[in-house]
Amino acid sequence: MRTDSETDPSLDYVQRVNRAIDHVLAHLDQPLSLEVVARAASFSPFHFHRVFKSLTGETLNAFIKRVRLERAVSMLGRTQGRSLTEIALACGFGSSSDFSRSFKQRFGVPPSAFDVQAYRRDRRERWQSTVADPEYRHLLQRLPPGENPDGFEVELLRLPPRRVAYIRVPDPFSSLGAVTGAAERLVEWAEARGVAGGTWYGYMWDDPEVVAHEDCRYDVAVEVDEVRPEGEVGRFDFPAMTVAKLEIKGAIDLEQRALDWIYATWLPRSGMVPTDQPCFEVWHGRPFAHGYEHFELDLHLPIRSLLAVGTDRG
Incomplete structure (x- = not known):
């Protein structure tokens, strides 16, 4: 149907x-x-x-x-x-x-x-005021560079090319319901076509410390072999890439600290730089399978060697 x-x-x-x-x-x-x-x-x-x-x-x-x-x-x-x-x-x-x-x-x-750090601080404050009630805003405070209270460790992985079907959510920070609703619709779409058993992803195409929150885009996606775009469901083909992987089992504040740590502490010391591909989530199971306050997923940051800058894009 x-x-x-x-x-x-x-x-x-x-x-x-x-x-x-x-x-x-x-x-x-x-x-x-x-x-x-x-x-x-x-x-x-x-x-x-x-x-x-x-x-x-x-x-x-x-x-x-x-x-x-x-x-x-x-x-x-x-x-x-x-x-x-x-x-x-x-x-x-x-x-x-x-x-x-x-x-x-x-x-x-x-x-x-241009003072990029001051610009990021200002955007971060605007973003925090958008995504959290005042009593919860402290959960999204920036983790200072060099600190790692959660004991994060990076694993480098080489991923093969993959094709995903996705539903795009504009301005995802304004309403969790928009993201969960898109996930529910894509799960229903995938179940009807027998592809719900594939790996599930979340792609944040924009950095809210740079891009105004209303211009940010988030894709709920599932890996597929073949897909015909239809309605709101689109298709995207990702190339092979190397990623820095962090495992997350906790609430949104843990995921945010992981992002702060990997960008501000690990990346500058790694000899790596981000590629043009978005940082993304790889869900353990289906999106929000563990609820809306506890997430179990892997963060993947696409990277390449600093020595390779200017020689390739992946």
């Missing part, structure tokens, strides 16, 4: 706009014309720019420029040994001067004068 989400024509537009976003994120360092992105979404360019803006609130050009600058901010704070020119090219700017001009228009100062 087909669900309402599969027969609602508006969800087909959502899925196709998600394909366009996926294409942009996967090719951010390349030219991204309206024609190319519209083709990825199976729209004519004439109609696509109107559809994209109506569903995202941004024009395609504004979206591309924003995510390029946000990726640059992430790289400024978490990528060692890369010049501003290398960051500019990696984020799709034609030159360092184009990058500096666009950066100053957005942030008020050129990248060379």
Whole structure:
């Protein structure tokens, strides 16, 4: 039986706009014309720019420029040994001067004068006020660099390519119900097709310390061999990658401390840098199988050797 989400024509537009976003994120360092992105979404360019803006609130050009600058901010704070020119090219700017001009228009100062840590602190405070009631906000306080009260240990893994079916949740921090609802719908979809036994993932495409929470995107996903995108369910193919793995068995504060530790303490000492792929969760069983306050999952941070920067993307 087909669900309402599969027969609602508006969800087909959502899925196709998600394909366009996926294409942009996967090719951010390349030219991204309206024609190319519209083709990825199976729209004519004439109609696509109107559809994209109506569903995202941004024009395609504004979206591309924003995510390029946000990726640059992430790289400024978490990528060692890369010049501003290398960051500019990696984020799709034609030159360092184009990058500096666009950066100053957005942030008020050129990248060379940007205080990325102050910017992250401010975003963190805004994000905390969004995701937690005042009495629980202390659970999301930043773990200072160098501290590891939970005894986190990293395991390096090499993962093969994988294909996932996903449902995307915009602004996931505003409502846990939006994320759990998407998980329930995808589980129902997967059970109906006999693929619910695959590995389940959660992909956070955006860093809330860089990206405004309302612009963040989270994907609930399940690994599949084959899938035909339909309704709100999309498909994404991930390449082989090396990841730093941390096991999490606890509440949201434990997961947040793990993220703080791996980025601020482990990563700078590791000789590794993050790749362009998102950090993601690998659930033990199905999403929220252990409830909504206790999580059992592995955090995976895609990384590559600092020596390999500029030679590959995975």
